[in-house]
Amino acid sequence: MLDCEPVIAVGLIEGAGQIDFELQGVYSLGGRVVRAGCYRSFFDRGCIVLSDAQGRELERSARLQYVPAAASENFFTLHNAVIGRDFHWERLQSQRFRGEIAFDTFGTSGITVVNRIGLEAYLEAVICSEMSPESDPEFLKAHCVISRSWLLAQLELKRAARMPAAPADAAFTDAAAHKNFDVCNDDHCQRYHGMSRVNGAAQQALAETRGKVLVFDGKICDTRFSKCCGGISERFSACWQDVDFDYLSPVADCAHGSAGFKPPASSEAEARKFILASPPAFCNVTDRTLLARVLPDFDCETQQFFRWSVSLAQDELQGLLKQKAGIDCGAIMSLMPLARGDSGRIYKLKIIGTKAEKVIAKELAIRRALSPTHLYSSAFIVETSGAKDGIPASFTLHGAGWGHGVGLCQIGAAAMAAQGYRYDAILAHYFRGAALHAIY
Numbered sequence: 001m002l003d004c005e006p007v008i009a010v011g012l013i014e015g016a017g018q019i020d021f022e023l024q025g026v027y028s029l030g031g032r033v034v035r036a037g038c039y040r041s042f043f044d045r046g047c048i049v050l051s052d053a054q055g056r057e058l059e060r061s062a063r064l065q066y067v068p069a070a071a072s073e074n075f076f077t078l079h080n081a082v083i084g085r086d087f088h089w090e091r092l093q094s095q096r097f098r099g100e101i102a103f104d105t106f107g108t109s110g111i112t113v114v115n116r117i118g119l120e121a122y123l124e125a126v127i128c129s130e131m132s133p134e135s136d137p138e139f140l141k142a143h144c145v146i147s148r149s150w151l152l153a154q155l156e157l158k159r160a161a162r163m164p165a166a167p168a169d170a171a172f173t174d175a176a177a178h179k180n181f182d183v184c185n186d187d188h189c190q191r192y193h194g195m196s197r198v199n200g201a202a203q204q205a206l207a208e209t210r211g212k213v214l215v216f217d218g219k220i221c222d223t224r225f226s227k228c229c230g231g232i233s234e235r236f237s238a239c240w241q242d243v244d245f246d247y248l249s250p251v252a253d254c255a256h257g258s259a260g261f262k263p264p265a266s267s268e269a270e271a272r273k274f275i276l277a278s279p280p281a282f283c284n285v286t287d288r289t290l291l292a293r294v295l296p297d298f299d300c301e302t303q304q305f306f307r308w309s310v311s312l313a314q315d316e317l318q319g320l321l322k323q324k325a326g327i328d329c330g331a332i333m334s335l336m337p338l339a340r341g342d343s344g345r346i347y348k349l350k351i352i353g354t355k356a357e358k359v360i361a362k363e364l365a366i367r368r369a370l371s372p373t374h375l376y377s378s379a380f381i382v383e384t385s386g387a388k389d390g391i392p393a394s395f396t397l398h399g400a401g402w403g404h405g406v407g408l409c410q411i412g413a414a415a416m417a418a419q420g421y422r423y424d425a426i427l428a429h430y431f432r433g434a435a436l437h438a439i440y
Ligand SMILES: [Zn+2]
Pocket: 174, 175, 178, 183, 184, 185, 186, 188, 189, 190
């Protein structure tokens, strides 16, 4: 039990050379008052320089900390913040934040921006960034609980440092990857794209679940979530460290839960059958009206996610493997799955080429290596065509799901809420055996 909600440090930007921003309301910077207006900061000879809109230098230091005079009324707007870094939805946005903001060099040659804010205010922005605040209230409440639990579990892990280090080739680690703040503001941790989209429904969902987390065996659950499981949720160990948790056991994403559940990982033939089929699942949503209501605008641009296909020509695939994974096996003869998780996601993939063979481990490394951004998921089967001397001219990947698939399936959960499920039932479906507790 905590006395009050914690204050957390969120990394908004790392290693920038120049930052344009705007203050709405009065802030204090050291002993100095900084009035509302537009400003620019840039890195210069080991320091961060603050200049006004006319380019006049106002301050120069290795650390500039802006404290709002009125915490609930002041806003800090960052222009040109990157969202969806390295994913297919990457773009620039202006974002508004509350709370304290610090610009720091941390001894590097760029500026890192860190926002210190109360956990509940942070969550308000997170649930409106991860999904649309127009989603059903029961879905928003479920998201409040998992976003809060995930964050507190990460803080606890960092403190205790009891998690084994991620394998070097896993590529996707977790909040322990951040040295200078608790969590980042993007898909790597949780999306925190500012307060602009926060509405009354989000605030009410937060108020109704204040301090509530999922607990298992006396510990706060590491409640992972992703966009669409593809029909069955995945195990933790397919994506991150080689450990598993009972409450993250794979579940069939349908009303009957795990009844008659047969994981497609048992054989390549089962995986093919599952991925080429379109089984009934909460996240098998074709109703664009529902999707438009629950997904943020930039996620709505992704039309195919439950089942999808991507084609790569031989030279394109060779180029990607070289550029994204440093793998040069010559001409690629085959992409061979060596191990799949319960959702069909491949977590060991062998690349067989004319010159060499290489194995890529963990789902995110596989998704990164086979796409200019990231593949939707690593649950795919491969079809080749136009083979000449055993060397295919092209590879078509038929896949299932969007994201790592562990824990809560966001589109499935939004569909459950639309069908009338309460938030505690949604949480019980994805996190088997976990209990709801208020910790402050
Ligand atoms: Zn992160």
